[in-house]
Amino acid sequence: MTHDLPRGMTRATVATGTHPGYMPGFGNDFETEALPGALPQGQNSPQKCAYGLYAEQLSGTAFTAPRGQNERTWCYRIRPSVRHTGDFAAIDLPHWKTAPNLRDDIVSLGQYRWDPIPVPEEELTWITGMRTMTTAGDVNIQVGMASHVYLVTQSMQDEYFFSADSELLVVPQEGRLRFCTELGVIELEPKEIAIIPRGLVYRVELLEGPARGFVCENYGQKFDLPNRGPIGANCLANPRDFKCPVAAFEDREARSRMVIKWCGRFHETWIDHSPLDVVAWHGNYCPCKYDLRTYAPVGAVLFDHPDPSIFTVLTAPSGQEGTANIDFVLFRERWQVAEHSFRPPWYHKNIMSELMGNIHGIYDAKPQGFAPGGISLHNCMLPHGPDRDAFEGASNAELKPEKLDDTMSFMFETRFPQHLTEFAAREAPMQKDYIEVWKKLEKKFDGTPGGK
Numbered sequence: 001m002t003h004d005l006p007r008g009m010t011r012a013t014v015a016t017g018t019h020p021g022y023m024p025g026f027g028n029d030f031e032t033e034a035l036p037g038a039l040p041q042g043q044n045s046p047q048k049c050a051y052g053l054y055a056e057q058l059s060g061t062a063f064t065a066p067r068g069q070n071e072r073t074w075c076y077r078i079r080p081s082v083r084h085t086g087d088f089a090a091i092d093l094p095h096w097k098t099a100p101n102l103r104d105d106i107v108s109l110g111q112y113r114w115d116p117i118p119v120p121e122e123e124l125t126w127i128t129g130m131r132t133m134t135t136a137g138d139v140n141i142q143v144g145m146a147s148h149v150y151l152v153t154q155s156m157q158d159e160y161f162f163s164a165d166s167e168l169l170v171v172p173q174e175g176r177l178r179f180c181t182e183l184g185v186i187e188l189e190p191k192e193i194a195i196i197p198r199g200l201v202y203r204v205e206l207l208e209g210p211a212r213g214f215v216c217e218n219y220g221q222k223f224d225l226p227n228r229g230p231i232g233a234n235c236l237a238n239p240r241d242f243k244c245p246v247a248a249f250e251d252r253e254a255r256s257r258m259v260i261k262w263c264g265r266f267h268e269t270w271i272d273h274s275p276l277d278v279v280a281w282h283g284n285y286c287p288c289k290y291d292l293r294t295y296a297p298v299g300a301v302l303f304d305h306p307d308p309s310i311f312t313v314l315t316a317p318s319g320q321e322g323t324a325n326i327d328f329v330l331f332r333e334r335w336q337v338a339e340h341s342f343r344p345p346w347y348h349k350n351i352m353s354e355l356m357g358n359i360h361g362i363y364d365a366k367p368q369g370f371a372p373g374g375i376s377l378h379n380c381m382l383p384h385g386p387d388r389d390a391f392e393g394a395s396n397a398e399l400k401p402e403k404l405d406d407t408m409s410f411m412f413e414t415r416f417p418q419h420l421t422e423f424a425a426r427e428a429p430m431q432k433d434y435i436e437v438w439k440k441l442e443k444k445f446d447g448t449p450g451g452k
Contacts, residue, residue: 125204
């Protein structure tokens with residue numbers, strides 16, 4: 001992966017961590033400067049900042065949030081953010097929807113699956129190529145989420161974006177992207193994820209394309225690492241494997257378009273310069289990336305199949321302990337060794353609603369019809385589980401240690417029902433016969449203790 005910067009952008013000369021341009025850690029208090037001495041020491045807001053910079057705080061939580069949850073970053077920038085906006089004009093992005101998005105003419109009650117959404121030949125940027133599949137909750141009271149597929153065929157040119165509604169969890173499936181943000185540069189490829197905080201300005205460039213992937217738009221409390229409980233201090237996602245960018249800035253005069261998402265609506269404003277002008281920053285409110293290949297799964301080593309929550313990478317709390325606004329769950333390569341047990345996910349109904357996406361390879365519970373780039377939705381309290389072939393195979397397999405290989409799928413799980421958008425119901429390639437995968441399941445009951 002290249003780590004070259006866009007032309008005209010200056011980055012910190014000393015990069016910390018195992019990758020050039022990144023600092024390791026999740027929720028750390030970082031400090032980084034692209035010019036020596038740009039970062040004040042011993043205070044946040046000096047009377048005069050070095051290089052004629054402006055001091056400005058970006059707050060991701062309320063000022064009085066508890067210390068362990070309080071997030072803010074001090075930025076030292078060429079212009080204050082008030083210079084990065086002007087008069088706003090409403091614009092229409094018809095495929096990007098926000099909850100509540102309730103349609104009486106669309107049935108969201110069901111088990112659904114879609115083939116990969118094809119990338120069209122038309123020119124699509126990060127903004128115009130977003131396709132919303134489901135929405136849940138209500139952005140106006142900051143609860144719930146939306147799930148999207150992004151289709152990108154070209155870079156944003158002198159165009160920038162930020163969402164006042166949400167943080168974005170980005171899950172690439174094909175192609176490579178570069179996120180040029182106010183706080184530094186993140187390059188992203190399949191089998192990695194990125195978190196883009198609420199309110200952060202950025203531009204998305206296409207490094208290798210076309211690009212397709214998934215986005216979870218989180219309206220509620222920010223994503224955090226789950227508590228490990230009895231697992232202890234290690235495994236699952238380790239904080240050191242998250243990478244945050246070092247400071248990088250643009251000092252460029254050019255007519256630029258700023259697009260802002262606010263309460264589900266989109267607005268544009270025009271400025272005469274690049275807003276990516278933060279020369280130095282310190283704090284814990286920043287974007288990050290994570291390599292899913294470093295996730296250390298934990299599972300059953302004797303018998304039975306644990307709940308899929310054992311594979312949680314990130315969780316966004318809801319205020320009700322143990323019931324998430326969103327869980328991001330990963331099903332990656334792993335060994336299966338459980339004795340006298342049905343090893344695939346069992347049949348169940350769940351109070352949570354589950355949207356799954358296939359990043360790579362084959363998903364063990366649905367070996368047919370769930371291609372990389374595909375999506376499935378099992379809404380709350382609707383039964384689901386392995387198809388007939390998966391059930392028969394697992395019920396009759398020799399239970400020796402087996403490596404599940406060539407597989408990487410994920411789940412966006414939320415406590416709220418997920419409602420289909422018009423695009424998901426009528427334009428996306430829905431598999432109309434998906435429900436048939438269970439109709440071949442046979443009645444096996446014969447009234448004897450051993451069964452069939």
